[in-house]
Amino acid sequence: MKFTLFSLCIFLLFCVSAECSLRDIFSGFSDYQLFRGISGRRARFIKTRLRAGKIIPDVIPESFKPRVDLRISYVGRKMEFGTEYFPYKNETDMLPEIKYRARKRSYYSIAMVDPDAPSRANPFRAQVRHYLKVNIKGRDLNSGNSTSTPYLPARPFPGCGRKRFVWILAKQKRKIPDLNISTSRPGFNITKFVSENDMKIIGVNYFEVESSPGAVCTIPGTNPPTSSNATAT
Numbered sequence: 001m002k003f004t005l006f007s008l009c010i011f012l013l014f015c016v017s018a019e020c021s022l023r024d025i026f027s028g029f030s031d032y033q034l035f036r037g038i039s040g041r042r043a044r045f046i047k048t049r050l051r052a053g054k055i056i057p058d059v060i061p062e063s064f065k066p067r068v069d070l071r072i073s074y075v076g077r078k079m080e081f082g083t084e085y086f087p088y089k090n091e092t093d094m095l096p097e098i099k100y101r102a103r104k105r106s107y108y109s110i111a112m113v114d115p116d117a118p119s120r121a122n123p124f125r126a127q128v129r130h131y132l133k134v135n136i137k138g139r140d141l142n143s144g145n146s147t148s149t150p151y152l153p154a155r156p157f158p159g160c161g162r163k164r165f166v167w168i169l170a171k172q173k174r175k176i177p178d179l180n181i182s183t184s185r186p187g188f189n190i191t192k193f194v195s196e197n198d199m200k201i202i203g204v205n206y207f208e209v210e211s212s213p214g215a216v217c218t219i220p221g222t223n224p225p226t227s228s229n230a231t232a233t
């Protein structure tokens with residue numbers, strides 16, 4: 001009884017500082033949501049899946065602690081760690097639906113990177129930055145700064161095999177006033193970016209795509225150059 005009362009007090013204190021609503025208090029209290037965002041079981045599940053897909057350690061360090069569920073869906077289909085989507089059916093053309101639990105007054109960054117560019121076998125262009133937005137206030141995805149990285153759909157080149165695309169949610173310590181970032185998308189490193197900008201990765205999810213068959217994995221526009229500079233994956 002003592003313990004319960006004590007936790008309730010701590011919880012209410014926490015709530016006042018985190019400006020949560022009554023709904024949060026009741027739903028949160030029942031399932032422990034507000035202390036951790038997600039349960040320990042869910043956190044372990046997420047890490048297991050990320051390790052299985054080698055997202056840990058290829059993109060995300062082993063030290064990553066999942067804090068929230070990064071819920072993403074393309075064309076109404078939920079992404080659950082390795083879900084396959086079909087770029088050639090235009091499934092990944094638009095920015096997906098993105099949901100996560102957030103504090104209203106905190107700032108977040110969201111990114112999508114391709115660690116298998118152009119292929120998982122030879123990712124010499126990795127990571128390609130497909131999307132990056134910083135200074136997102138809470139869950140308001142319309143806020144924030146786009147950092148010269150509007151959404152670039154996943155479009156694997158023929159012959160490049162099966163590839164992964166990783167979505168990352170990071171919590172910022174503060175608003176980033178002036179972000180200088182190279183306009184070039186390849187050669188990005190999300191772990192480095194996050195630590196240089198004093199953020200912490202709190203949520204990760206990923207999907208896979210299969211490129212169309214081809215004898216070799218070539219990047220269109222490299223040799224010979226094409227008229228368009230929009231080389232992506």
Ligand SMILES: *[C@@H]1O[C@H](CO)[C@@H](O)[C@H](O)[C@H]1NC(C)=O
Nearest residue numbers: 086087088089090091092093
């Ligand atoms: C994908 O989009 C292109 C261009 O908008 C369209 O021509 C094509 O028919 C679409 N394919 C599918 C499978 O919907």
Ligand SMILES: *[C@@H]1O[C@H](CO)[C@@H](O)[C@H](O)[C@H]1NC(C)=O
Nearest residue numbers: 143144145146147177178179
């Ligand atoms: C960031 O976004 C804010 C609000 O949309 C805008 O006023 C500001 O100019 C942007 N800063 C940069 C560097 O893009």
Ligand SMILES: *[C@@H]1O[C@H](CO)[C@@H](O)[C@H](O)[C@H]1NC(C)=O
Nearest residue numbers: 176177178179180181182197
């Ligand atoms: C960003 O880059 C511009 C021009 O290269 C420079 O003047 C400015 O000081 C840089 N800002 C930061 C915060 O590094």
Ligand SMILES: *[C@@H]1O[C@H](CO)[C@@H](O)[C@H](O)[C@H]1NC(C)=O
Nearest residue numbers: 058059127189190191192195
């Ligand atoms: C990204 O940067 C981190 C730390 O700066 C480094 O440990 C890691 O090896 C880099 N990852 C890649 C794929 O280069």
Ligand SMILES: *[C@@H]1O[C@H](CO)[C@@H](O)[C@H](O)[C@H]1NC(C)=O
Nearest residue numbers: 221225226227228229230231
């Ligand atoms: C491609 O890049 C070159 C030099 O970087 C530029 O001169 C040219 O206008 C660009 N082409 C297109 C289609 O953007």
